[in-house]
Amino acid sequence: MFERIKNYFIKAKNSVVKHERIKAPKLFMTILAKNEADIIEHQIIYHRAMGVDGFIVTDNNSSDATREIFEKYKKKGWIKEIICEISNNHDQKKWVDRMIRIASEKYNADWIINSDADEFWCCSSSSLKDELAKTTSNVIYVDIYNIYPHETNKFYENDNLIKNYERVPESIKNKLSPYSIYDKQIQKVIHRTKGYLSIENGNHNVRIKKKSSVKSDNIIIYHYSLRGLEHFKRKMINGGASVNNNEELSENAAQHWRYFYDIFINQGREYQDEYDRVIGTKxxxxxxxxxxxxxAYKVKNFFTGYNND
Structure with missing residues (x-):
């Protein structure tokens, strides 16, 4: 009932608050990354092909080749700015806000996608700009779905999208991790730069003047959140340490990182057993x-046979 009333008021507001369409919008993407060398080049290439005009990126103390990959695409002119963030407190909201303002004020971006390195924004048309050019809203909400990771595959070869999470039987759900990949994901946003005020942690919402929002039926996010056991171990330990260093984060923020950091570091549980519970191996x-x-073939088809010269 509450959701229906909420949607009614959103539609009523959107019918009154309308923004001028931008026929050829300048689209920028911000990326915050730490040790994402296995996926970040694919992410940049894919979104460039999907209509992103420029990238503003932040490298947070990567110890792999993430920074070198960023430099490669800065030389090509795709990445406009690389920010080297040496802090270890995962102040995501502050860092993303900084990138948004650079894209808006220095490069005159019309629309911005704030993306994690493991998110691929897939549109039913050939370009994300097609969706942006026809809307009179200034915020677009996009559904995000996890991709099941098969250990032996390259990440983009995995094409099992967890779309119908409500069909997981209760008998199985009770045996999974409380932070399994079968949980419903919170929507992400694409937003205009005009009227921008602030971004929320996780890029799930945005404060903006004269907000007029719409839920996209044509864009979804493929989320390659886990890419094997070793990636899982690195992500949870590094992520947990980072959020524990940020005393300003609310207790609700990044709970999954806190949970896994505690059970691995403080309780000494086995990584493989917990990973199997997260992805539901059995x-x-x-x-x-x-x-x-x-x-879900969009990303798989794009990279199958792709030649990156």
């Missing part, structure tokens, strides 16, 4: 037969 076939997954 129950993959059961969930596939139950219609939990849908095939």
């Amino acid at each position: 129950y993959f076939d059961d969930m596939k037969n139950n219609g939990v997954f849908e095939s």
